[in-house]
Amino acid sequence: MQKKLFTLCVATLLLSLCLPISAAQEKATETQINSLKKSIAELVETLGTLKGERKSVQQALRRSDKSIGELAREILRLNNQLKGAEDRLRKLERKKAPLFKSLKQEAVNLEQQLRQQHKAGTQPRLQLLLTQRDPEQVSRMLHYYDRINQTLSQRLQNFRAGLVKLDQAESDIRSAQQDIFDRRDLLKARSGDLESVRKERRVVLSKLENKLSSGSQQLQAMQVDQERLEQLLSKIRSSIEKISLGGNERSFRELKGRLPWPAKGSVSRRFGSRNSGVRYEGVLFSQRSGYPVKAIHHGRIVFSDWLRGYGLLTIVDHGGGYMSLYGHNESLLREVGEWVSSGDQLATVGSSGGSTKPGLYFALRYKGNSTDPLKWLARR
Known part of the structure; x- marks a missing residue:
């Protein structure tokens, strides 16, 4: 009888010790997510104010893209209701x-x-x-x-x-x-x-096209856009390493060639193609506005905002250095810190970021380096 009582007391003590730890871990994770949101928001603000862009056509494009995104998201919600x-x-x-x-x-x-x-x-x-x-x-x-x-x-x-x-x-x-x-x-x-x-x-797009009428201006703009994306991804990687948001590296790597497509549609621009001398770091799927954009694998949202050149952009961290990027969206449906599974809807196809036709920009990164996304997707 005394032995049973002792065992029960020990079990109760262990449970009482575990509960505060679990609560503390949950609070710490929430704090880390808020820290990630803050650091990325600060970087986006810094990128947006470079070279007086606050007063530029790009800032007007950002405002209109985000307004379209909010309205499209509300329309999607109303349609579901x-x-x-x-x-x-x-x-x-x-x-x-x-x-x-x-x-x-x-x-x-x-x-x-x-x-x-x-x-x-x-x-x-x-x-x-x-x-x-x-x-x-x-x-x-x-x-x-x-x-x-x-x-x-x-x-x-x-x-x-x-x-x-x-x-x-x-x-x-x-x-x-x-x-x-x-x-x-x-x-x-x-x-x-x-x-x-x-x-x-x-x-706004018409004004932007007039502003970038020459080839050299287009090249400079694309180079600046690419540099901004690299800065953003670098900041995200360092933040993820600090707060351990990663998942299982092996499970993602083993699915190479078998991952689902983020959206149906024809490939209108391929990885590695060049435009005005700038190498394209992803692929572009042609699709109508409003079409669902879905996650290719389990992961956590680490970015969900507007970025020059890529428009309304969602980035998912899959762990082990792997990230997937979904750009030019019409609306974003997920917030930073949310977990998603393969097939979960992230956004809707659009033409934000200066695109003249609707489509999905899709890219994969491994420890910051770009890789051909089509080699990772299942054959059709």
């Missing part, structure tokens, strides 16, 4: 149909019984009392008539309850229909806002 409301309406209508059918049949049966009861009136009961000499027979027959009346009363109560349920179902349907109308109106309004911002963006 609208689908949910429509599903709810269909369920309510399916619920109403058998209820209405049952109530209709009950009304027919009740009407027949009431007619029979009215036709019989009180004569059989009175005649029974006047003519029947056997007390037991009288008692049985009176009990029979009482049961009939009780059954009729119960059926009337059930019918009233059914009417209440039917009325509630119809009220719920009207409410669901109004909800759908309201959401459609809001969706229409937001879609109009989105189109207005897109028009503003086209004006």
Whole structure:
């Protein structure tokens, strides 16, 4: 008995020691994530203010891209809510149909019984009392008539309850229909806002193209954009090493040639191709605006913001030095610090960052070095 008591005390003590450690670890992880967000935000702010860019066309492009991203994200949310409301309406209508059918049949049966009861009136009961000499027979027959009346009363109560349920179902349907109308109106309004911002963006892009009219200016701009991305990735790598956000290096490496595609679409620009002398560090998938962009593997979001040349960009750390990049998005759906699994939606395809056509920029990095993403994706 003493041995069992001692074992129980030791187990309780160990549990009490483990709980604060677990809570402390969770708090430390949250602090580390906030630290990562802060350090990256500071770097993005620094990159954005270089060479007076705050007053430049690029800053206007950033504002319009982010506005489009917020509106597109809200439209996606409203569409999902609208689908949910429509599903709810269909369920309510399916619920109403058998209820209405049952109530209709009950009304027919009740009407027949009431007619029979009215036709019989009180004569059989009175005649029974006047003519029947056997007390037991009288008692049985009176009990029979009482049961009939009780059954009729119960059926009337059930019918009233059914009417209440039917009325509630119809009220719920009207409410669901109004909800759908309201959401459609809001969706229409937001879609109009989105189109207005897109028009503003086209004006900004036209100014940007005029500003980068010569080949040398385009080359300089692309080199600056690439340098900014390298600075960002370097900062992210150093922050990740400090706070240990990485996953399993081996599991990612073993999936080379078998990873899912981040988005369907044709490859319009390949890894290693050159434009104005600058080497392309990723691939570009052509796809319509709004198409889902999905994570290729389990990991953690380490960047989710706008970056010049790449627009609305999401970066996922997969551990062991591996990172995947998803750029030119229309909207970003994940926040820094969130865990994602393979196939989880990260963003929607767009043309942010100065692109004239919608598409997904996709890149892979291993310890800062670029690698051909197509060699890692499954064959089609």
